Amino acid sequence: MKPQTPRFAPPKDADKRRKISPVICYPPNACIEADHGAIADLRNEAKHIKTVTVPARDAACVDVPAGAFFRILSVQGPQVGDLNLWNKVDLQEKFYSGKTRALHGTHLSTGNRMWSSFPNLRPMATIVDDTLDWYGFDEFGGSVHDVIGTRCDPYTGRLLSGGNYHNCCHSNLTRALAQHCELSFMDAEKHVHDVLNVFMCTGFTRDTGQYFMKASPVRPGDYLEFYAEIDLIVGLSACPGGDCGQEHTSDVAQCYPLEIEIYDPGAQARAMHKTPPKSAYDQSHGQG
Numbered sequence: 001m002k003p004q005t006p007r008f009a010p011p012k013d014a015d016k017r018r019k020i021s022p023v024i025c026y027p028p029n030a031c032i033e034a035d036h037g038a039i040a041d042l043r044n045e046a047k048h049i050k051t052v053t054v055p056a057r058d059a060a061c062v063d064v065p066a067g068a069f070f071r072i073l074s075v076q077g078p079q080v081g082d083l084n085l086w087n088k089v090d091l092q093e094k095f096y097s098g099k100t101r102a103l104h105g106t107h108l109s110t111g112n113r114m115w116s117s118f119p120n121l122r123p124m125a126t127i128v129d130d131t132l133d134w135y136g137f138d139e140f141g142g143s144v145h146d147v148i149g150t151r152c153d154p155y156t157g158r159l160l161s162g163g164n165y166h167n168c169c170h171s172n173l174t175r176a177l178a179q180h181c182e183l184s185f186m187d188a189e190k191h192v193h194d195v196l197n198v199f200m201c202t203g204f205t206r207d208t209g210q211y212f213m214k215a216s217p218v219r220p221g222d223y224l225e226f227y228a229e230i231d232l233i234v235g236l237s238a239c240p241g242g243d244c245g246q247e248h249t250s251d252v253a254q255c256y257p258l259e260i261e262i263y264d265p266g267a268q269a270r271a272m273h274k275t276p277p278k279s280a281y282d283q284s285h286g287q288g
């Protein structure tokens with residue numbers, strides 16, 4: 001938030017400086033595009049094989065093999081989900097929301113990809129369907145499925161209101177990953193990371209640049225569907241904020257479960273999938 005009364009006077013050419021046109025940092029580039037034709041062919045073959053229920057104010061993890069699809073589905077009532085992705089065989093490779101934001105923008109939809117942490121920087125998943133794509137950006141600058149927030153957590157809750165709340169998305173994901181990978185809570189917590197806020201409606205206020213949320217437009221039956229580019233562990237928390245229209249980090253909001261549906265084209269079809277390579281950068285950083 002900028003000071004309302006700046007301490008420093010603007011230069012004489014302040015208006016001219018402000019009027020300089022912005023330049024998109026990462027313009028659309030074929031290198032970050034998925035092979036949509038190959039994905040569509042696999043989707044045609046894919047059959048629903050499994051549904052995992054994520055209880056309200058809790059999380060669940062599920063394995064999704066490369067070449068399969070997973071769908072996050074709204075059921076019963078409006079509910080926001082906080083999504084983490086890990087490489088199934090290397091938890092150090094995880095979703096990198098900041099670089100995904102830089103590459104695709106503040107809010108994701110069909111065609112956008114979820115990129116992994118350095119030194120890998122490769123697509124972990126590609127969004128293939130989004131029943132909320134009609135929403136666009138509203139008059140407040142809000143939209144759905146953001147990569148601008150982090151995840152609600154007990155540390156910020158403690159900082160701002162003093163109490164200990166244990167059902168934040170951060171703790172929910174920690175418990176779910178610990179159980180899924182048979183790790184201690186302390187070991188699992190290190191791997192929990194900033195999320196894709198599925199179904200959440202967010203933005204930054206235009207006057208002060210503050211992060212805002214508003215009631216999600218999601219309705220039961222809405223879904224966001226992904227193609228797994230590498231073998232994944234998918235972690236999803238049903239946020240204690242419910243539709244995130246009022247508050248989170250508490251038991252105040254009405255919450256609902258979410259479902260993760262897995263669609264598999266079969267091992268033979270999945271064998272056609274080309275796993276994206278890790279970044280070819282040599283990590284020498286200029287040495288030698």
Ligand SMILES: [Zn+2]
Nearest residue numbers: 152169239240
């Ligand atoms: Zn949350």
